[in-house]
Amino acid sequence: MKLTHMLVFVALFGGGACQYTYGYFNWLSRIMGYSRSYSNRYFETELEPPLPTDCPAECTCPRIFPKAMYCDTRRFKYIPKVPARMKYVYLQNNQIDGVPEGVFDNATHLVWVVLHGNKISNEKIGTDVFSKLTNLERVYLDHNNLSTIPFPLPKSLRELRVAGNMISKVPPNALEGLDNLTMLLLNDNQLEDIGGSLKVLKSLSFLDLSNNHLKKLPDALPNSLHQLYLDFNHISVIPNEYFKQFPKLQYARMSNNELTDNGIPLNTFNVSSLIELDLSHNKLQKIPPVNENLENLYLHANKIKEFTVDSFCKTMGWMSFSKIQVIRLDGNSIRQDNIPPEMHQCLRRARIINI
Structure with missing residues (x-):
């Protein structure tokens, strides 16, 4: 050997x-x-x-992450004592039904509080339990039993997730002072009308309102929006020049609504900042005009019968063409023999064309 x-x-x-x-x-x-x-x-x-010996016996506090406490998926019905050194607390997928006043008073430097997948209701959340945490940046409360957004919340907050609850309205003052909030997930709730309650979020970049009961678009939203998700609602009309108020908007999804040609003004999607637009699973009979900067367009599962080149290119030439890379028109009524030959000249950058 x-x-x-x-x-x-x-x-x-x-x-x-x-x-x-x-x-x-x-x-x-x-x-x-x-x-x-x-x-x-x-x-x-x-x-x-x-x-350190301050970690609760029922949780795990790894040495390599000395400021993180993992108490997830352990059938807890309560929040254990959080050591003062902690910045990140993971309590998701338990049976916790409340966040009582003072439960985080020993750990005032918390940055993340992860509580999704529990049974928390508004009645069992302490009035100032979150607002006292002046360094808090992320709160995950999705998939609980909330009927409204907890209030008040700290001004330091950057990300708030309350998806998958039973929220039916957002009071005008619920989000006041959250000037640093960039991401808000309100999807999978029972919202019927947002009104202008989100306008106060001056830094909001990502907003998910999908899978609610909205019948109209929010009256006012922050002009800082970069991504807007409104799919799986009951929206039938888009106000004239609605998207012009968002100069930074790049991704807009409105699939699975009740949009018709009459509900979309002519230049609704002629927005130079848009990169991706999803209008699939609606009731459109025509391809709405889009800006030449658009790269991804999803129109599948509508009632479109004709491929109109001027929806993409107002004029065509060596320097004038659409930047579309992906377009889906499958699940419509467009016949292959009705596709105009100039389509390929207009969509010369397209990698995927599904008809």
């Missing part, structure tokens, strides 16, 4: 293996956050401080 092979064999299976197995895999134990105490000096080191 070669010397190198023998050394490996002895290290793994030698007579002293039982005594030193933990030492050999000590690196793995440190990564996983586990700790064992031994009186033998073999395991002592001055470079690695002892693991």
Whole structure:
């Protein structure tokens, strides 16, 4: 047997293996956050401080993430005491029904609070339980039993997830002062009308209102929007020049609504910032005109009968053509023999054309 092979064999299976197995895999134990105490000096080191003992016994606080506490998926009905050093608390997928006042008072530097997949109701959320956390950036409360957005929330908040609840309205003052909020997920609720309650969110970039009961578009939204999702609602009309108020908007999804040709003014989607537009699963009979900068257009599962080139190109030439890369028109009534030959000149950048 070669010397190198023998050394490996002895290290793994030698007579002293039982005594030193933990030492050999000590690196793995440190990564996983586990700790064992031994009186033998073999395991002592001055470079690695002892693991703090303030972590709740029912949770896990890995050594490599000393400011994170994992208490998820453990059938908890309560929130355990959070050590003062923590910044990230994971409590998702439990049976917690409330967030009582003072539960986070010991950990005022929390940055993330993850509580999705529980049974939390508004009646059991302390009045100032979140507003006291002045460094809080993300709150995940999706898939609980909320009937409205918790209030008040700290001004430091950047991301709020309350999808999959029973929220039917957003009071005008519910989001006041959240000037740093960039992402809001309100999808899968029972909203019928948003009104202008979201206008106060000056930095909002991502808004998901999909799968609600909206019959009209929100009256006013922040002009900072970059992504807007309104699919799976009951919207039939888009106000004239509605999307012109969002100079940064790049992604708009309105699939699975009740849009008709009469409900879409002529230049509704002639917005130079738009990159992706989804109007699939509606009741359109014509291709609405879009801006030449648009790259992805989804119109499948409508009632469109004709391919109109001027919906993409007002004029055609060497320097005048559409930037469309992907267009889906399948599930309509367009016949292949009715496709005009100039389509390929107009859509010369297209990689995928499904008809």
